[in-house]
Amino acid sequence: MELAMESLVNGGQADRNPSEADLQSLLDELNVCDKSNLFTVLQNVQKRFGYLSPRALEEISSRTGIRLSQIYGVTTFFSLLRTEKQGRFALRFCNSASCYLGGAEGLLGACRELLEIGPGKTTSDGMFSAEAVGCLGACGAAPAMMINDRLYTQVTTEKLAGLVYEIRSGRMPEADGVFGSGTVRALGDPVMTGLPMTSDEKFLLRSLTPATILAAVEASGLRGRGGAAFSAGRKWRLCAETPADQRYVVCNADEGEPGTFKDRYLLLKKPDLLLAGMAMAARAVGASKGYIYLRGEYSDAERTLREEIARFDWDAVEIELVTGAGAYICGEETALLESVEGRRGVPRLRPPYPPVSGLFGKPTVINNVETLASVPFILARGAEWYKGLGSAESPGVKLFSVSGDVERPGVIEAPLGIPLADILSEAGAGELKAALVGGASGRLVSAEEFGRRLCYEDLSPGAGAIIAVGANRSVRELATNLMAFFEEESCGECAPCRIGTARAREILAGELRVDGALAEVLSSMGKTLASASRCGLGQAAPNALLDAIRLFPGEFE
């Protein structure tokens, strides 16, 4: 279906009152009659009318037979879906770790001075609304913000004033690019960041048999690049061997881990690698349909991907793009599947795992962008070649997203097993107190340990975010910022995470007094979250905090 390319975050239609006739004709156009695409329908209705009115939601419920309580449950879950009009121009200020280090708090203050509104408010003339949001995936160019579907980086108070002035003068300022020259480089021979694949290499790929593809990916030892590092070959093999009439390949492009922006790079600059990788995965497991789940904030990547999908003529795999609607938890693979199926983004209980029962209950391979984009190289140059790069248990190269207190942030490609110090040095780090490796859900590493190797058997890189923490930074304030992120993004389903992240943030921020030593209370709570939470978000939420307390106890008295 061809709709105007207004992305989800565009509040531009907010001053129109949708008429009943408008609503009915849009719903006819969207073919709203079945249950399988509620998530996309909600987004498309909001694109047209600027928000989701009670009437619109009732009509969707009536046409699909989906209960109103489920539709409201979904609508109220996602940050980018709204049941009330916002300003014509929605200002979204990133306040996650790297942008926080880059001065994001000052921007919210500047917004208050300039427009007299704080987060969650709209100006009385209906022009502007402001919001503080989680990581926008532009960490190397912090602080970042979005106005409707356009991204602006390295935003200062002056720049913000300039943007507002342009808008008031009737012009929409051009978006900033994220990957200017010098921001992407490789240590060692470039692979993912190197030259495009040749047409000979692509031709070779198209003739490979499922068995060959599967064997090569297994032999290469490729491990998931989205953070969990599970063996891609084992995942594909399990999917291929589960009897079914239908299988799916899903690309997890919901890059949301604070400090991570390498998938954005691949989506913008190397979409052909991703699609080729998906086609190979589909052939290997016997899937005829693939989905790319792209976070809603990556409107630049949405355009690129739609063009690439339109151009893509390989194989019998049909690829559909589904955009997310502002929920970090939907980067968790089963929460992602839940949202595609029209439910709240709540992780599933496992077993069964997606390769056995995934999207719509069918065997599904779900992999990160970088994982899938690595596959064409493995197939073209050989599993042995790939295994020769990297370390014993972590073969291959990895894209690291480096940001924070460094001179030359950006995407750095390097073989796994490279010492953290080498990456920090390449990025121009000065004197650092610590580094946050793996994003908000990663580990805080003190300077003494910078010699450790970035691989899954030593210092796990997670999805590859490295945030440098300068010598003068308050680790406690950083930990508070990270916990606030998890509090905001917790799905709310389980008691320890839903309540623990909120209480921990309140304690760290001095809003809640507790008896006993701060460090002890937080450690005790952190241990329960880590061991008893229902999913990886809650389990990982206390990681950096527990490290911070252990390494810098003086800051937590």
Add this chain to the structure above:
Amino acid sequence: MINGEQIGVAGGTTILQAARLLDIDIPTLCHDDELEDRAQCRLCVVEIDGRPRLEPACATQVAEGMTVSTDSETTLAARRMTLELLLSEHPQSCPTRARGGECNLCDYADDYGIRAPAFGYGSETEDIRENSFISRNAAACILCSKCARACEQVQGVGELGFMGRGIGVTARPAVGKTLEQTECEMCGNCVVVCPTGALRATGPPGRADAKVRTTCGYCGVGCQFDLNVRAGRVVGVTTEPDNPVNGKWLCVKGRFGYEFIHHPERLTAPLIRRGDRLEPASWDEALGAVASRLAEIKAANGPDAIGFMSSSRCTNEENYLVQKLARAVIGTNNVDQCART
């Protein structure tokens, strides 16, 4: 093996089920034997040898050779912490206990000796009247989702769900609506499963002196329940899982339809309309009046001018007699009863 005791069970048995067979009690808040588990409260987490994290006993199937501990130090610490976190969202003065009701969260807090929870208590909220029979208190809710699951899985209605995300999540009907404005059938099953009384029956609390097991008179299904009696008056209805036919579930009639018993307007004698007034009469007078009027109407307009509407609250025998009266005495087939609709 659970806490050192061996047991052999069929495949598919959960750790919780196996523990119960060994009389080992594992606390639960979001588990119900008749609802699909979602393992949300995390109170039932146990330690399993070889697994890196604690696992929910309600949703984890046993495996050959599995070794489980339900009372290790780690397990108990996690349990206490989870209770303290839940209490930090619960009012210090529990609205359910204040009315003499049972709150499982407060009960567990007592069991585990938590008198001064580490993160304090939560604030109170006003009761919301959802419809004639059901009220909701958000502060007492622990977001166990049993109400939503019962509404969907048992009743097939699904008008309760989770709204919002994270710490702001509320269990309620679609935003902006009360249950009255939805397809809620007022069956009260959500009230039955609510562990904290956040969902409760509207109206004064009905403390019972005695419970009388009986069969519902409203329809032919014949559900069983306990009439709760105090000082000779019925003050409420409760159900037990062991009831044949319905277990703990009921419909709105059985659950809430007892007020007629002591209603001041309940008929206690036949009434005959004379002029514009209804005057008490004897049964002989009343039946005589009915018989002669029906005979007159039949003579003047034929038998099909008369129709009979009976009630599912009548017994089979009474319904048999009504249709016999209609067909054999009056001579019409115009007979039906309200259970058809």
